[in-house]
Amino acid sequence: MPQQVRGVIARSQGSPVELTDIVIPDPGPGEVVVAVAACGVCHTDLTYREGGINDEFPFLLGHEAAGTVESVGAGVDSVRPGDFVVLNWRAVCGQCRACKRGRPQYCFDTFNAAQRMTLADGTELTPALGIGAFADKTLVHAGQCTKVDSSADPAVAGLLGCGVMAGLGAAVNTGAVGRGDSVAVIGCGGVGDAAIAGSRLAGATRIIAVDRDERKLEWARDLGATHAVNASETDTVAAVRELTGGFGADVVIDAVGRPETWQQAFYARDLAGTVVLVGVPTPDLRLEMPLIDFFSRGGALKSSWYGDCLPERDFPMLIDLYRQGRLPLEKFVSERIGLADVEKAFHAMHAGDVLRSVVVW
Incomplete structure (x- = not known):
C-alpha cells in the first residue's frame, strides 16, 4: 500500500520550502523504499529551490542521505530489507559505451526510480538528483543504494552521497x-x-x-x-x-x-x-x-563529476577509513537539525556559518 509521510518541498522558484505530506508508492521492479535516517543540507538543494537546475517544480529536496531499506521491488537482489545504505545519484547502468569501456564513473545512462512520489493531491514531485531524501521515506532505484557498515553514524555516512565524495x-x-x-x-x-x-x-x-x-x-x-x-x-x-x-x-x-x-x-x-x-x-x-x-x-x-567515484567501490572503503579514525568525516557535521529546519539551514549555509547542517530522524 502507498504510504503518506512528511517531506520538504520547493513549490516554486525562490519561495521558502514547505514541510508537507507526500505519498510514497510501493516499490516497483528494480525499486527500493528507504527509511531515511539522516540527510545533509547541500547547496545543490538550494540551487534546485532557486530554479538553477531546471523548472520542474515542485521539487522534493534532499539527496545526501543514509537510511535503512524498508522494502524492495521485483528483481532486486543487491539489497534487502534491513540493510543500512548510503544513497547516490549515479547508479551506473553497466551497458552504455562508458561502462563497456571500463569507465563506469562516466556512465551516460544512470538509473532513477521509474515511479514518481507525489503530493497528497496527486501532483507529481521531482526528486532532487533522483533521490528526494528530505522525507521520512523515499523511493529510489536499487542501484542508488550502497550498503555500508551499519555501525556508522548516519549523519556522517550520508555526506558521502554528494559533497564529501565530490x-x-x-x-x-x-x-x-x-x-x-x-x-x-x-x-x-x-x-x-x-x-x-x-x-x-x-x-x-x-x-x-x-x-x-x-x-x-x-x-x-x-x-x-x-x-x-x-x-x-x-x-x-x-x-x-x-x-x-x-x-x-x-x-x-x-x-x-x-x-x-x-x-x-x-x-x-x-x-x-x-x-x-x-x-x-x-x-x-x-x-x-x-x-x-x-x-x-x-x-x-x-x-x-561526483569525484569520479564508483559508489560500490568507494563508499564502503571510506566508511571503513572513518571507523578506523583515518578519515575525520564527523568534522563535516556542523549541526544536527530537524526536518522542519531546512529553510533555516539554507540561511546558515548561505552565510557561511556551517560546513554541513544535517537533518536527523
Whole structure:
C-alpha cells in the first residue's frame, strides 16, 4: 500500500520550502523504499529551490542521505530489507559505451526510480538528483543504494552521497594526488575541505587552503591543510608559488567554479601540474585566456563529476577509513537539525556559518 509521510518541498522558484505530506508508492521492479535516517543540507538543494537546475517544480529536496531499506521491488537482489545504505545519484547502468569501456564513473545512462512520489493531491514531485531524501521515506532505484557498515553514524555516512565524495574524489580519483605531492585547494566550503581531507589521506605533504573567510581557513586547517592563504589579503597565485619553492602546486583544485578562481588554479600549478574543476559554474560564466598559455604549460586540465567515484567501490572503503579514525568525516557535521529546519539551514549555509547542517530522524 502507498504510504503518506512528511517531506520538504520547493513549490516554486525562490519561495521558502514547505514541510508537507507526500505519498510514497510501493516499490516497483528494480525499486527500493528507504527509511531515511539522516540527510545533509547541500547547496545543490538550494540551487534546485532557486530554479538553477531546471523548472520542474515542485521539487522534493534532499539527496545526501543514509537510511535503512524498508522494502524492495521485483528483481532486486543487491539489497534487502534491513540493510543500512548510503544513497547516490549515479547508479551506473553497466551497458552504455562508458561502462563497456571500463569507465563506469562516466556512465551516460544512470538509473532513477521509474515511479514518481507525489503530493497528497496527486501532483507529481521531482526528486532532487533522483533521490528526494528530505522525507521520512523515499523511493529510489536499487542501484542508488550502497550498503555500508551499519555501525556508522548516519549523519556522517550520508555526506558521502554528494559533497564529501565530490571533494574527496576530486583529489584522490580525478587529481590522482599521491604521496609527497603539493596541493592547493581554492574554496574551503564542504567540497573544498573534503578535497583537503582526501589529499591528506593520499599522502600529500603540502596542502594549501585558499579562501577569503578566516573561519573557513580554520576549518581547512583542522581537516589537514598545512598552510592557509587568505585571498582577500594576498595574491593567490603568488602565495601558492611562494609556498611551493616558486614552482606551483602539483595539483590545484578549484572548488568554487568561477572564471577568476579557475585562472588562479591554472597559473598556481606547476609547469606540468594538474587543475581539477569541481566547483559547479553557472551557465552564464565565460572564460577568456591566451591560447598560447595552454600550449606552453602542458599538464592536465580536468573536471570532476561526483569525484569520479564508483559508489560500490568507494563508499564502503571510506566508511571503513572513518571507523578506523583515518578519515575525520564527523568534522563535516556542523549541526544536527530537524526536518522542519531546512529553510533555516539554507540561511546558515548561505552565510557561511556551517560546513554541513544535517537533518536527523
